[in-house]
Amino acid sequence: MRNLLMIVSYDGTEYFGFQTQPGGNTVQDHLEAAIMQLTGEVVKIHGSGRTDAGVHARQQPFHVHTDSKIPVDRWRMALNGRLPADIRVTDVREVPLSFHARRLAKRKTYRFTINANRIPDVFTRRYQVHHPGRLNVESMREGLKHLIGTHDYTSFASRHSTKASHVRTIYDAWIEWDQSGSCSGSHEQGIIHIFMTGSGFLQHMVRIIVGTLLQVGEGKRKPEDMKRILEAKDRAAAGPTAESKGLMLWEVLYDEAGDEGTDLLERNETEQ
Amino acid sequence: MRNLLMIVSYDGTEYFGFQTQPGGNTVQDHLEAAIMQLTGEVVKIHGSGRTDAGVHARQQPFHVHTDSKIPVDRWRMALNGRLPADIRVTDVREVPLSFHARRLAKRKTYRFTINANRIPDVFTRRYQVHHPGRLNVESMREGLKHLIGTHDYTSFASRHSTKASHVRTIYDAWIEWDQSGSCSGSHEQGIIHIFMTGSGFLQHMVRIIVGTLLQVGEGKRKPEDMKRILEAKDRAAAGPTAESKGLMLWEVLYDEAGDEGTDLLERNETEQ
CATH class of the missing domain: 3.30.70.580 (Pseudouridine synthase I, catalytic domain, N-terminal subdomain)
Structure with missing residues (x-):
């Protein structure tokens, strides 16, 4: 075998x-x-x-x-x-026969893409969420930083999550803002890619983070509210779940050593 | 009105x-x-x-x-x-009521996209033709240059073309070669965009030019063969018609003056 x-x-x-x-x-x-x-x-x-x-x-x-x-x-x-x-x-x-794609996964990166231009782009419409309103991307960057680290992410998990623990680690999270893609004038806001790298993500976690960050970008919430939402450990404290079509599993990394890493078993069982 | x-x-x-x-x-x-x-x-x-x-x-x-x-x-x-x-x-x-989108079109630009990487890209698969074999892009660039100018493009027109004249002008034609897009290693050839700007194009003209250029890229024809094919004024002299999914109407430009431009009427009637 x-x-x-x-x-x-x-x-x-x-x-x-x-x-x-x-x-x-x-x-x-x-x-x-x-x-x-x-x-x-x-x-x-x-x-x-x-x-x-x-x-x-x-x-x-x-x-x-x-x-x-x-x-x-x-x-x-x-x-x-x-x-x-x-x-x-x-x-x-x-x-080796000992390799397991889920159990040994060390880092996972997701990307969520928002088209903030006035008009949806027909060619990438299946891979991005259209959000034509004004967005303050710097506020979104600031809000996102509060989520980096090891936290209980209950506020950003589906109510249907059956996990015993909602503690995960987000190693890094950043926004790539492409303002060049617009072909119809200078008032366009461009394409916003939100990246998150972590040990594992709870059900709907990236999408709820993005839905909440969009409210920060719209000025409905302050960047520092993200900290308060984390501390609430209550799904009702966060914003809506962003549409699945904007989400892409970007990359999964494994240990070079390839040890069993049994601590990763539970936390990677249910994913976005 | x-x-x-x-x-x-x-x-x-x-x-x-x-x-x-x-x-x-x-x-x-x-x-x-x-x-x-x-x-x-x-x-x-x-x-x-x-x-x-x-x-x-x-x-x-x-x-x-x-x-x-x-x-x-x-x-x-x-x-x-x-x-x-x-x-x-x-x-x-x-x-103005005198404006006519077909009759007054002055310059049209088409783009044809080839994915020359080993593996097709699922996210852009609808807008590019996958051609994983080795391609000499410099030869393709050289071959393409022979088509610029005012020529009888009968060799590059569908046999079903009903136009009285197959004389058109290609103002410019160029290749943009993106070798950064590959995510699976250094042996990838990247994405090849072929652009053509002209007064108007005959039925299948861009696609037959691309199908012939691909043969130049594969080494089956020499770049200077493009000149000989033009001179033959015979569809059989050129290569196959490339798949329609790789073709995109990129831009259409009009005269600032907006005069009637009746000389453009006939040549723009049937398009790719």
């Missing part, structure tokens, strides 16, 4: 998230079907975490055990030939 | 081109339906030209005559509220 680590990129618009659901039509379902077509094996793949319906992934790792003799360098093209065009395997490598 | 000049941006993936066809489902059909919903008027809009099924537009102008009293600055949002998400009106202004 071999253990293969693969990286998948997908446009989540048409899917009910990464992980298999009773209703079907998930990215995992399509990947497992493609592997079965290729090798004849019924397999269960293990993603780095879940993603909600409509969320995208630039690079999402998963691992799978296989008895297939197909050489590693053949898998990528063979699977892509059996997958829909909005799901692409971008890398395949063999890893 | 007023004459309104509007700019429309569309993702052409789902449409049979801009101009109304017997089979329906064109961008023009959707725009006319939205205007009828808004004003109650049955109108015929006049685009700057046609686009083929699957071709996109970043900025395509059209004009329409209306008796509606709705202020000009209300039209954009009112129409966008009545259009599908992949068609957006980005600008509306009142122009």
Whole structure:
């Protein structure tokens, strides 16, 4: 038996998230079907975490055990030939049997994209939320800083979260503001990318943070309110959950050493 | 009666081109339906030209005559509220009744995009053609230069072209090569954008030029072959027609003076 680590990129618009659901039509379902077509094996793949319906992934790792003799360098093209065009395997490598894509994930980065121009862009509309009102991006940057560190993020978690602990660590969070993309005049506000890197994220956590930050940008809340919201440990203290289409799993990093990292097991179980 | 000049941006993936066809489902059909919903008027809009099924537009102008009293600055949002998400009106202004979006168009620019990386990108897959083989971009640049000027472009026109003359002028043509976009290593070739600006383009002209240039990039033809192909005035001398999804109408420019420019009438009638 071999253990293969693969990286998948997908446009989540048409899917009910990464992980298999009773209703079907998930990215995992399509990947497992493609592997079965290729090798004849019924397999269960293990993603780095879940993603909600409509969320995208630039690079999402998963691992799978296989008895297939197909050489590693053949898998990528063979699977892509059996997958829909909005799901692409971008890398395949063999890893030790002890490797686990979810348990050993050390750092995860998400990106949320807001189009703050007057007019939505038809070409990127599936990957960004249109928010044409005036936004104070510097206030949003200031508000975001209050969330960096190790905190109880209950205020920014779905009420349906079943986790015993809502303590997570956000290592870094920053905003990239692209004001060049506008083609229709100088009064445009451009594209705002909000990045967050952490040990793991609770259900809806990035989207609730973004929904609250947008209120800061609109002047409805002050940047320092983010600190007060954290301390409240109450979902009602935060703002609305931003639309899933703006969210993209950007990157997942593993330890070079590859130790078991059992402390990561619980915290990475349920993801955005 | 007023004459309104509007700019429309569309993702052409789902449409049979801009101009109304017997089979329906064109961008023009959707725009006319939205205007009828808004004003109650049955109108015929006049685009700057046609686009083929699957071709996109970043900025395509059209004009329409209306008796509606709705202020000009209300039209954009009112129409966008009545259009599908992949068609957006980005600008509306009142122009003299003598203005004609097709007849007075002076310069048109098209962009064709090739993804030359090993793996297709799921997020831009609808707007680029994936061509993972090795390409000599410098040879393509050299070949493209031979097409600039005033020439008979019969070799690069659809055999179904019904134009009396195939003489057109390409004012400029250039390649923008983005090698930064690749996220999976240093052996990637990046994204190649081919731009062409001209007085007007024959049916399939940009796509046949690109299909032939790709053969130059692959080393199957020499850059100077482009000159020989032009001189042959024979469609069989050129390469295949590249896929429509890679093509985007980038920009259409008009004379500041706004004179009738009747010499442009014929040459702009049928477009890519």
